[in-house]
Amino acid sequence: MQGLDERKIKILNAIIRGYLDSGEPVGSRTISKIADLNLSSATIRNEMSDLEELGYIIQPHTSAGRIPSDMGYRFYVDHLMQEKDREVTEMKEFVIEKTGKMEKMLQQVVKLLASNTNYATMITAPSVSGNKVKFIQLSTVDEEQILAVIVMEGNIVKNKIIDINEPLDNETLLKLNILLNTTLNGLTLEAINLGMITKMKQQAGIHSDIVGNVLDEVSKAFQEDEDLEIYTSGTTNLFKYPELSGSDRAGELITAFEEKQELADLITDKLTEENQTGIQVYIGNETPNSKMKDCSVVTATYELGNGLQTTIGIIGPKRMDYENVMDNLKTLQNQLDIIFKKPKDS
């Protein structure tokens, strides 16, 4: 590959690992002391000069050591890190209480990840895209309002109060319930098409407006919440890294975490990847959110079994411990599998 002989790769590797460890620019003498290659600092200097010209490393200023460039990190993540990957991956124990509430569990997960990695973490509430309707129930609340409850596979429950003009008697309500359930049961939200809606409205007769209303609200209820429920943890961890906490930098970053909407950017292209593990690494400017251009973001998308999926993001400095992060994410994957792949053992 592009002008990198084995020796250069070794040196690059040493530089990056050194920098990941110390967080400070690493100089030629440091490298030369590493047992692996017996070269004087002068030789290293020459090689480093080449590596800089090739764009893999950067000199923050004259007479400082070198630090990896985005390109250097990328090379590391893509090629160098793999080696260590084959070593013993120590099994971290995630103690996740299986609680009834999904959101509680997700909050546990991000909190755990944050304390394990010392970076900021986020997790999306399970997305229902591609998920199926299990059943729908309308009930009378009072003369002017009815309550629609929708249960999806995976027992995600949504509810919505709907205003109505005229009171509904029980019989009508029952009919509507049967109509809605027989028609929609087992369908994904995407599968509910216009033809179906028209047909249902016909069958509902004078109450067609209610059916329309219900469907409107149903689809709206899903869209509203879809990409918005995001839990975060450990955002203050970012303060630990001087390169991120440069006065106003940090503020901007934390603000991005407060505005959950911005975090949604990070997971938009989760579908475009064909990575078998579902783990995606964004380095520096590669991140979708420009506020995080001094960070690296690692995202992982998990299947939760019932057609649900969730995306986790870990945000840290570019010199984050990628190996540790990935280890954690993989272990988490296993744990989630254990919890969700055998349902109903509570």
Place this chain on the structure above:
Amino acid sequence: MQGLDERKIKILNAIIRGYLDSGEPVGSRTISKIADLNLSSATIRNEMSDLEELGYIIQPHTSAGRIPSDMGYRFYVDHLMQEKDREVTEMKEFVIEKTGKMEKMLQQVVKLLASNTNYATMITAPSVSGNKVKFIQLSTVDEEQILAVIVMEGNIVKNKIIDINEPLDNETLLKLNILLNTTLNGLTLEAINLGMITKMKQQAGIHSDIVGNVLDEVSKAFQEDEDLEIYTSGTTNLFKYPELSGSDRAGELITAFEEKQELADLITDKLTEENQTGIQVYIGNETPNSKMKDCSVVTATYELGNGLQTTIGIIGPKRMDYENVMDNLKTLQNQLDIIFKKPKDS
């Protein structure tokens, strides 16, 4: 009051206002230049010396001006600020969209308050304490699970999936529904007592365990969420105040905001106050949460009309603009009244 003649009060007032404006210790010369009282800086110095001895002001170090002590702030909030209160309170316009989702609206509110005041804000999800059950509905999800939906007055909806051992036929379900509704309708959670539960279980016969289960889950569902759902905004505003962002200080504070549980401390004694406006001011060490001992916290509890209430907290430096904050909270009170006191006009 304790050795404070009118002149001392005037001087104290000037010192505090000066400090609130500038954020820097204010010296005797600055005070002497204020038109109100024609005194030389030397005289002021004598008075300041007295005020310090009385505990109202503090000298950060020799040869610095004075800043208010907690006691000084307290005096200001209790006695001095009132005067300005009688002046024209400019009406700030809160643009609050009346959206269907209560939580959306609350998030809007905190965001608005945060940007209006430049402090950190929090709001609790409406607490249901003292609220009444409107209706309860059980539905079959599948053989092993039923769904309990509880609607409270104010249209707060809660739902809970409950595991069952044996499948329930529709008739039984209907009976249980009627039983639950006739018994519990219109009751507050507190009003549901053991006698009632026993009686219901008797009536449920062989399904008494289900009733017990439902009630368990119902009360748990409420308790879990009760003091936990808290929305925050503008936490990064705290960085703007140097006295709070002293390196690790800020981190601790923001962490407190992440751990919503800690924020709950701030609103625990909302009941103990007999203040007619519902606004409570905690200065420095008076705050219930020790992490905020360098801050002031202003809380306000609002009635939302349907027996619901919510508590708002504004957290800023001790030298926060108390008047502005209170103005905002009062205006918000009005706005919320307008929105909630005339229901059903959507």
Place this chain on the structure above:
DNA sequence: GTTAGCACTCTGAATGAACGAGTGCTAACA
């Protein structure tokens, strides 16, 4: 191709002088 040596550069910490703000005290004044 590799290495030793050297001059050069840059950063960061430490030092100390100059400055400004503010006080406390004393003596004079009304």
Place this chain on the structure above:
DNA sequence: TGTTAGCACTCGTTCATTCAGAGTGCTAAC
């Protein structure tokens, strides 16, 4: 007795300077 002017003193802040350390690039020798 209360008020004021004047002055010496203290303390924090800022700025420039110095100095040591780390690291480089280059050249010449191996």
